[in-house]
Amino acid sequence: MKVSLGLAALILVLFGMGLWVGASGFQWPDRAILLELRLPRTALALLIGGGLGLSGAVLQGALRNPLADAGLLGIAGCAGLGAVVAFYWGISAIFPPALPLAGLLGAGVGCAGLLAIAGRAASGPSLILAGVAVSAIAASLLAVALTMAPNPYALAEITFWLMGGLEDRGLEHLALAGPPVLLGVAVLLRLGSGLDALALGEEVAASLGRPIAGTLRWAAVGVALAVGAGAAVAGGIGFVGLIVPHLLRPLLGERPGGLLLGSALAGAALLLAADIAARALPLLLPLAQEPRLGVITALLGAPFLIRIALRAAP
Numbered sequence: 303m304k305v306s307l308g309l310a311a312l313i314l315v316l317f318g319m320g321l322w323v324g325a326s327g328f329q330w331p332d333r334a335i336l337l338e339l340r341l342p343r344t345a346l347a348l349l350i351g352g353g354l355g356l357s358g359a360v361l362q363g364a365l366r367n368p369l370a371d372a373g374l375l376g377i378a379g380c381a382g383l384g385a386v387v388a389f390y391w392g393i394s395a396i397f398p399p400a401l402p403l404a405g406l407l408g409a410g411v412g413c414a415g416l417l418a419i420a421g422r423a424a425s426g427p428s429l430i431l432a433g434v435a436v437s438a439i440a441a442s443l444l445a446v447a448l449t450m451a452p453n454p455y456a457l458a459e460i461t462f463w464l465m466g467g468l469e470d471r472g473l474e475h476l477a478l479a480g481p482p483v484l485l486g487v488a489v490l491l492r493l494g495s496g497l498d499a500l501a502l503g504e505e506v507a508a509s510l511g512r513p514i515a516g517t518l519r520w521a522a523v524g525v526a527l528a529v530g531a532g533a534a535v536a537g538g539i540g541f542v543g544l545i546v547p548h549l550l551r552p553l554l555g556e557r558p559g560g561l562l563l564g565s566a567l568a569g570a571a572l573l574l575a576a577d578i579a580a581r582a583l584p585l586l587l588p589l590a591q592e593p594r595l596g597v598i599t600a601l602l603g604a605p606f607l608i609r610i611a612l613r614a615a616p
Contacts, residue, residue, distance in 0.1 A: 305553050309567035313348065316574040320344030323581045325592075342476040343468045347577040348570045349476075349483045350468075350536055353528030355569015356562060358543020359550075360490045363497035364521045365430060368530025369610070371543035372529040375522060377412050377428070378540075381533035382464060383440045384408020386447050389460050402478045402534040409530020412436050416522055429518050466539040466596020468577055475510030479535040486527025487566060489520055493557030496520075501558050539596045541603020542569050548610065576602070 321340050324331055331340060354372060361370040372378055387445050388394040409418035419432035451457035496517035499507035507514055532539070546568045547561055576598045584592050 305564055306567060309564065309571055312571050313567060313574065316578065317344055317348060317570055318394050319578050320347065320574055323578055325581070327585060338472055339340060342473050343471050344574065345476055346468055346471055346479065346535060347573045349480055350532035350539065351542060352566040352570035353483045353487055353532050354542035355546035355572065356487055356566040356569045357529050357562045358569070359547040359558065359565035360493060360497065360521050360555070361543070362547050363561070364493075364500060364518055367430070368548070369544065371541070372525055373437070373540060375416055375433035375525060376440050377409050377416070377526045377530050378538065379437050379440035379444070380412025380531040381405040381409040381530040382538055383447070384411070385463065385534055385537070386444060386460050389456065389463065390447050399474060399478060402475060403532020404551065406478070406482060406531055409526050409534060412476070412530070413522055413526035416568050420518070421424065421582065429522065465594035466537040466599070467594045468536055469592065475535045476480065479531045480530035482527045484508070486524045488528070489524035490528065491562055491566070493517060493521060493524070494562050497558035508602070537596060539573070539599055541599050541606070542572055545603055545606050546572060548606070555600025573599070592613065598605060603616045
């Protein structure tokens with residue numbers, strides 16, 4: 303409880319800082335900029351970060367794999383593919399909301415394919431294999447779209463978007479992504495007891511009357527909603543779901559169900575901090591533009607992944 307309260311207080315501080323820091327400097331903006339630019343961007347960082355952190359905790363518990371995160375199931379890749387299709391055919395230029403809508407559609411198709419491949423008696427290994435297959439298909443189709451881009455400008459725009467970022471996101475993006483992310487978070491937070499049973503092994507969970515396949519299916523659906531909606535609006539933002547559960551285990555213990563709320567709060571705080579850093583760096587350093595948010599989270603996550611690998615080495 304103390305950890306959750308501390309994280310909630312940190313989120314409030316970071317949320318206020320997110321409204322304060324902008325391209326014009328460290329100052330409180332006028333009402334139009336506050337409501338149309340900084341508030342939606344900061345709220346999206348909070349929602350998307352919370353969804354990513356919670357999804358990572360759920361997947362690591364459900365699959366009993368400490369290196370699992372949302373990218374493992376291919377949902378984010380399918381969301382990115384849907385958005386790239388909207389870019390490729392020029393639909394987003396004619397109708398801007400088509401970009402997040404196409405990303406949401408891609409995430410839904412990816413989730414449906416994932417559950418279809420995993421089969422009715424879904425298990426941890428079958429879900430991982432299905433996720434690898436969905437990821438491979440999405441990556442292949444994405445590579446085809448990139449190599450067949452109609453012009454260099456479209457290729458640059460697609461590549462730039464895939465790096466992940468929240469600049470120029472407004473109230474319409476918050477309205478599109480907010481409800482699916484919140485629904486996905488609500489689904490995932492209800493899986494605590496099922497994840498605790500799965501931590502004892504699938505046979506033990508079945509003997510306790512816990513529906514293994516049902517827990518895994520709901521985990522996939524919740525991840526599709528939370529991560530897919532976020533990727534549809536913000537592009538590729540990785541490593542948040544991987545980092546957060548590992549940071550919290552020394553504080554909250556190893557029980558998967560006990561990590562869920564804290565992971566949602568810590569994920570929100572982490573992405574809020576990364577987004578503030580992205581906005582502040584051009585004000586402090588001689589940079590032509592702010593670094594991409596996905597690049598910042600990757601710079602944070604890659605050394606952390608190396609640290610996990612070194613600890614696991616004999």
